[in-house]
Amino acid sequence: MKIEGRIWKFGSDVDTDAIIPARYLNQSDAKELAKHAMEDERPEFSQKVKKGDILLAEKNFGCGSSREHAPLALKAVGISCIIAKSFARIFYRNGLNLGLPLLESSEASEAIHEGDRVRVNLTTGEIFDLTQKKKFFAKPIPAFMQDLIKDGGLIRHLRKKRLKGNR
Amino acid sequence: MKKNAPMTITEKILAAHAGKKRVSPGKLLNVRIDLALGNDITAPLAIKAFKEIGAKKVFHRDRVVLVPDHFTPAKDILSAEQCKILREFAKAQRLTHFFEIGECGIEHALLPEKGLVLPGEVAIGADSHTCTYGALGAFSTGVGSTDLAAAMATGKLWFKVPESFKLIYYGKINSWVSGKDLILFTIGDIGVDGALYQAMEFCGEAIQKLSMASRFTMANMAIEAGAKNGIIEPDETTLQFVKPRAKRPYRIYRSDREANYAEAREYNVSKIFPQVALPHIPSNVKDVREIGKIEIDQVIIGSCTNGHLDDLRVAAKILKGKKTAPSLRLIIIPATPEIYHQALREGLFEIFLSAGAVISPPTCGPCLGGHMGVLAEGEKALATTNRNFRGRMGHSQSEVYLSSPAVAAASAIKGWICHPDEIMKKGFKGSRVQGVK
Ligand code: SF4
Numbered sequence: 153m154k155i156e157g158r159i160w161k162f163g164s165d166v167d168t169d170a171i172i173p174a175r176y177l178n179q180s181d182a183k184e185l186a187k188h189a190m191e192d193e194r195p196e197f198s199q200k201v202k203k204g205d206i207l208l209a210e211k212n213f214g215c216g217s218s219r220e221h222a223p224l225a226l227k228a229v230g231i232s233c234i235i236a237k238s239f240a241r242i243f244y245r246n247g248l249n250l251g252l253p254l255l256e257s258s259e260a261s262e263a264i265h266e267g268d269r270v271r272v273n274l275t276t277g278e279i280f281d282l283t284q285k286k287k288f289f290a291k292p293i294p295a296f297m298q299d300l301i302k303d304g305g306l307i308r309h310l311r312k313k314r315l316k317g318n319r
Numbered sequence: 320m321k322k323n324a325p326m327t328i329t330e331k332i333l334a335a336h337a338g339k340k341r342v343s344p345g346k347l348l349n350v351r352i353d354l355a356l357g358n359d360i361t362a363p364l365a366i367k368a369f370k371e372i373g374a375k376k377v378f379h380r381d382r383v384v385l386v387p388d389h390f391t392p393a394k395d396i397l398s399a400e401q402c403k404i405l406r407e408f409a410k411a412q413r414l415t416h417f418f419e420i421g422e423c424g425i426e427h428a429l430l431p432e433k434g435l436v437l438p439g440e441v442a443i444g445a446d447s448h449t450c451t452y453g454a455l456g457a458f459s460t461g462v463g464s465t466d467l468a469a470a471m472a473t474g475k476l477w478f479k480v481p482e483s484f485k486l487i488y489y490g491k492i493n494s495w496v497s498g499k500d501l502i503l504f505t506i507g508d509i510g511v512d513g514a515l516y517q518a519m520e521f522c523g524e525a526i527q528k529l530s531m532a533s534r535f536t537m538a539n540m541a542i543e544a545g546a547k548n549g550i551i552e553p554d555e556t557t558l559q560f561v562k563p564r565a566k567r568p569y570r571i572y573r574s575d576r577e578a579n580y581a582e583a584r585e586y587n588v589s590k591i592f593p594q595v596a597l598p599h600i601p602s603n604v605k606d607v608r609e610i611g612k613i614e615i616d617q618v619i620i621g622s623c624t625n626g627h628l629d630d631l632r633v634a635a636k637i638l639k640g641k642k643t644a645p646s647l648r649l650i651i652i653p654a655t656p657e658i659y660h661q662a663l664r665e666g667l668f669e670i671f672l673s674a675g676a677v678i679s680p681p682t683c684g685p686c687l688g689g690h691m692g693v694l695a696e697g698e699k700a701l702a703t704t705n706r707n708f709r710g711r712m713g714h715s716q717s718e719v720y721l722s723s724p725a726v727a728a729a730s731a732i733k734g735w736i737c738h739p740d741e742i743m744k745k746g747f748k749g750s751r752v753q754g755v756k
Binding site: 218310 | 472516542688706
């Protein structure tokens with residue numbers, strides 16, 4: 153599975169209130185949430201993101217609340233993958249459950265710049281910065297989680313298994 | 320793994336719920352769930368996902384709990400619609416525990432109070448502060464809506480066994496110091512990812528002296544250090560709390576003496592004084608006497624962290640016969656109807672109202688910038704809640720400071736953040752009541 157997109161770079165400890173402020177959680181429509189993604193941090197984000205863009209961050213991305221609205225909003229706004237030094241635990245789980253690929257790489261997090269074009273190979277964990285012509289490696293996503301992502305998240309994965317009759 | 324390898328309390332509970340004799344950190348387990356929780360923000364997504372899986376019935380109608388506590392009593396039409404989704408699902412699934420307004424309180428205070436989570440159990444909730452129940456000696460952790468859907472459908476969820484981080488507290492607890500100050504101090508020390516993916520095990524003689532309220536506060540904020548769960552071994556205090564509430568048998572687990580810890584830290588609590596977390600991150604913690612004069616517009620006493628009866632009692636002790644500073648807004652939010660009722664009986668409301676406070680029905684309300692006290696641009700609030708991220712309580716240019724109820728009450732009188740001693744002059748006896756048995 154390969155992904156290519158432009159980089160949006162963020163710092164450390166980006167919390168779920170920054171990703172999607174709680175004031176918008178009185179509903180859970182993905183398109184509506186997408187309009188407010190990263191609003192307090194970067195008001196222009198939701199208008200300027202192009203489908204396929206990649207989010208890059210430092211440590212502990214997605215700390216704070218368990219709201220799945222956070223990865224949902226990022227996915228709905230068009231983000232195809234998130235690369236960070238580390239992720240907060242619940243965000244990591246939620247992202248993969250929704251079929252949003254998350255990769256951990258300190259080197260990539262430090263070296264890649266805002267606006268770079270980057271290609272990611274989810275199977276091998278290879279991250280290639282096309283702008284800087286530099287290559288990095290993240291720990292590949294475990295096989296069973298790759299299956300989740302391929303199926304489009306845990307729910308579709310469970311449903312598929314169910315339809316096959318081997319849940 | 321060695322046959323008789325020692326285990327931590329967290330490892331023992333997970334092993335028992337995965338049908339294994341022993342487990343070690345890093346192992347992936349399919350774990351049986353004793354209780355699954357959702358609220359008015361997270362359950363609507365989970366219910367949608369539950370239907371998408373094609374599931375017909377929840378795994379156990381007594382073990383799926385829905386608590387509409389965040390934007391309730393419904394603050395607007397959209398919130399009302401969310402609550403309706405919960406209500407209808409609860410009815411269709413004949414759930415035993417759906418808490419309608421009047422019975423509804425903040426989930427993490429409500430569930431222990433009703434005896435819905437017990438020592439030795441595994442509880443998951445689509446809310447990050449589900450880690451609160453670790454104070455009972457249970458394994459409990461927050462998950463997202465999709466995980467909740469899977470848990471509701473199957474009664475199981477996969478988990479990686481976390482490494483454990485042992486935090487030992489010893490020494491004499493100072494005046495006005497509660498569980499809130501200990502956990503703020505700890506987060507200030509280890510950072511917001513200081514226990515990432517780990518189990519924080521709180522222990523030591525000082526923890527044994529803490530009331531259940533203070534223990535819940537500590538376990539509640541384990542997530543603020545990135546932990547998967549926080550946990551405290553049950554003792555007499557735990558059992559006194561649990562016994563009258565439990566309606567099913569439960570099991571007490573304890574860590575083996577030689578159990579393995581990825582990390583350990585010791586804190587001499589006699590060196591810990593009332594703490595404050597400054598904006599915009601819970602680890603930005605200072606001693607309250609070292610922050611200078613920070614004037615505030617609003618004080619909030621409540622939330623799943625500090626909306627317990629003990630918290631209201633200590634606030635009342637300080638507010639008794641006093642008035643809040645002019646132009647400061649004091650909002651008090653008892654966490655559950657039972658706490659509300661008891662506070663009323665004890666005459667605490669009389670004290671609060673005379674001081675100039677407003678008393679809200681049980682709700683998360685302003686804790687997440689929902690309603691009942693949202694902040695305007697440039698405003699500063701001191702709150703007994705657990706998070707002070709940018710925009711958490713309202714405008715992105717507002718500021719949230721975190722403290723114990725004692726510091727919050729004293730500051731409401733002064734108008735700026737202060738040590739309770741500034742209100743309760745020296746020589747005050749019984750100032751150690753908060754959080755101490
Ligand atoms: S009181 Fe605040 S932290 Fe606790 S459950 Fe409600 S919103 Fe979350």
